[in-house]
Amino acid sequence: MQPEFGEADLAEIVAGFRASRFTRLDLRYGTVRLAIQNGEVERVAEPxxxxxxxxxxxxxxxxxxxxxxxxxxxxxxxxxxxxxxxxxxxxxxxxxxxxxxxxxxxxxxxxxxxxxxxxxxxxxxxxxxxxxxxxxxxxxxx
The missing domain is CATH 2.40.50.100 (RNA polymerase II/Efflux pump adaptor protein, barrel-sandwich hybrid domain)
Structure with missing residues (x-):
């Protein structure tokens, strides 16, 4: 069983990404997908x-x-x-x-x-x- 993944976790990941020199992040964790490029969040699912x-x-x-x-x-x-x-x-x-x-x-x-x-x-x-x-x-x- 995977641990809970909440809003604070997402904020921490994005803050770390923005502080880095990386240009793209594509994170998949269970049913969660987060894609960031050049500091912009991509819409990855229908609402x-x-x-x-x-x-x-x-x-x-x-x-x-x-x-x-x-x-x-x-x-x-x-x-x-x-x-x-x-x-x-x-x-x-x-x-x-x-x-x-x-x-x-x-x-x-x-x-x-x-x-x-x-x-x-x-x-x-x-x-x-x-x-x-x-x-x-x-x-x-x-």
Whole structure:
């Protein structure tokens, strides 16, 4: 079993890289990948994965690790039971200096919020669950 790999570890690695004379770093550790070139962080994963289970619930999960923040003016309480479209921005994940938008990825009503604002999220960690609209269920079943 691999030890936990957190935000402080990433910050320490990046600080060490920036203080060095290296021009590129490509680190892979379990499910974590960090690529840095000339001090700039590359985006190495899509911001969100939406998987549909047998009960027609979409699980919106993070595809990169970092700090999750709800969209401006939103919160876990405000988003609970909200109706979302696939393009609805629910928040952002920030890793080091990069901020990536997180979109719902499906059309439905929020049935459960799995994270709090400001939480450090891991790769593939569920962020929220959507109960799919009937039209979205039919479209996905074709």
């Amino acid at each position: 969100v994965t939406t998987e549909i289970d047998e009960s027609c619930t979409a699980v919106v999960s993070a595809d990169l690790l970092g700090t999750f923040r709800f969209a401006e003016g939103s919160s876990a309480a405000l988003i609970a039971s909200a109706h979302l479209k696939p393009e609805t921005v629910i928040g952002t994940i920030t890793v080091l200096d990069e901020r990536v938008e997180v979109k719902a990825g499906a059309c439905g009503t929020v049935s459960h919020v799995d994270v709090e604002d400001g939480a450090f999220v891991e790769y593939r960690q569920p962020l929220l669950r959507l109960r799919l609209d009937e039209a979205d269920q039919m479209r996905r079943s074709l």
